[in-house]
Amino acid sequence: MPRSAPSWGALAFLVPVLLVAWAVALMRFAPNADRRVRNIGGGVLLGIAVLGMSHLIQGAPTDYDGRAHGAGFAGYAVGGPLTDAVTVWLSVPVYLLCAAFGVLALSGRTLRDVIAGASDSPRTRP
Numbered sequence: 001m002p003r004s005a006p007s008w009g010a011l012a013f014l015v016p017v018l019l020v021a022w023a024v025a026l027m028r029f030a031p032n033a034d035r036r037v038r039n040i041g042g043g044v045l046l047g048i049a050v051l052g053m054s055h056l057i058q059g060a061p062t063d064y065d066g067r068a069h070g071a072g073f074a075g076y077a078v079g080g081p082l083t084d085a086v087t088v089w090l091s092v093p094v095y096l097l098c099a100a101f102g103v104l105a106l107s108g109r110t111l112r113d114v115i116a117g118a119s120d121s122p123r124t125r126p
Contacts, residue, residue: 011054011071035108042105048078049099055079056088056095 051074055061058070060083067076082091104111 011051011075038105038108042102045098045102045105047102049095049102051075052079052082052091052095053099056083056092060088 051071055071055075056079058075059066060079061067061070062076062080067073070076071079079091079095082094086094104114
């Protein structure tokens, strides 16, 4: 088990990969001040959704050993308060909406663009 397992749990193997990908993206692309806030917000929303859903998928553990094999302390800190405030049945759609809007923010598209693109797609009739 990696040393970061108590913090990130089952997602600990993704932390170095994501940090390397982030470093390559920072070195490869020129800074774009117009998209900076959108990229940060989208990344945070997507991270919250992944950590929260991972915590819920692992059964929402509360003890140390359960968190180390679940989503870690980060998943517990993100997924625990929402699940305690509302039920799992309501927190899963909230995390899915966070993930959807995080992906939209990172892609640079608006919901209107996605709906317009889906309605312009060719449809075949039988």
